[in-house]
Amino acid sequence: MSEKIDLYKRVAIITGATSGIGEATARRFVAEGYAVVGNARNADKLKSMENELGPRFCGVAGDATEDVVLQQLFCSSIERFGKEADIVVANAGRGLGGSVKDADLSKFEEILKLNVTGTLSLLQSAARRMLDGIDYPNRAADIVIIGSVVGRHISPFSAVYGATKFAVHSLAEGLRREVGPQGIRVSLVEPGIVISGFQDGAGYGEDMVNHFDQKFGPLLIGEDVANAVQFIVSQPPHVHISDIMVRPTRQDYP
Numbered sequence: 001m002s003e004k005i006d007l008y009k010r011v012a013i014i015t016g017a018t019s020g021i022g023e024a025t026a027r028r029f030v031a032e033g034y035a036v037v038g039n040a041r042n043a044d045k046l047k048s049m050e051n052e053l054g055p056r057f058c059g060v061a062g063d064a065t066e067d068v069v070l071q072q073l074f075c076s077s078i079e080r081f082g083k084e085a086d087i088v089v090a091n092a093g094r095g096l097g098g099s100v101k102d103a104d105l106s107k108f109e110e111i112l113k114l115n116v117t118g119t120l121s122l123l124q125s126a127a128r129r130m131l132d133g134i135d136y137p138n139r140a141a142d143i144v145i146i147g148s149v150v151g152r153h154i155s156p157f158s159a160v161y162g163a164t165k166f167a168v169h170s171l172a173e174g175l176r177r178e179v180g181p182q183g184i185r186v187s188l189v190e191p192g193i194v195i196s197g198f199q200d201g202a203g204y205g206e207d208m209v210n211h212f213d214q215k216f217g218p219l220l221i222g223e224d225v226a227n228a229v230q231f232i233v234s235q236p237p238h239v240h241i242s243d244i245m246v247r248p249t250r251q252d253y254p
Helices: 020-031 043-056 067-081 105-132 156-182 198-202 206-216 222-233
Strands: 011-015 035-040 057-061 087-090 142-146 185-191 243-246
Touching (some): 011 020, 011 067, 011 105, 020 043, 020 222, 035 043, 035 067, 043 057, 057 067, 067 105, 087 105, 105 142, 105 156, 142 222, 156 185, 185 222, 222 243
Parallel strands (some): 035 057, 087 142, 142 185
């Protein structure tokens, strides 16, 4: 049985919730008294998180690029926690190592679908549903998008991946201008190098990660970025943090 609705400060949807920034954000939100609907493909990890975090966390397994999965996230918010989500964190994404000249383009279509098309679908659903129930300035409504420093500063070693994040940054700013005047806060978080499962998925070798650590370390972990996300959503409804870039202290570029 679900907890009563008045026990939840807010209800959040988070994609990519079983590792790295997404998992850290889910855990931070639950600790703050929020209810969380978390999405990832790893059903076993979602079940483990449900068992550990208790009734404030609900997992929805599936591919975040599929409309049926995205709609289930919003339906689960109502079915499990009794109301629409008022925070959506668009975090699901994958990296792709390599320069423009050398990147493996056989993997690019999949990355483009997840990082850009999937994110756009989530943003559309979130904005439409939030607009239907907007209660500004009495309650906050937040859409937080996880971008990247390479979506702002071109990096030769990950320029193709960076191109997808440039697109995501454009979507974030476009949506902010569209729905911000109606009381929905759209915020972009641009992390630097974060140690997580991202490196394996992007095809970054151990030598490259060790190089990053020697040059820029200590590197960020998911909790460091989750702190920034929590700062954004904890502001009073009339205060909007539109953009935060979070780097390891020694990371000079990108």
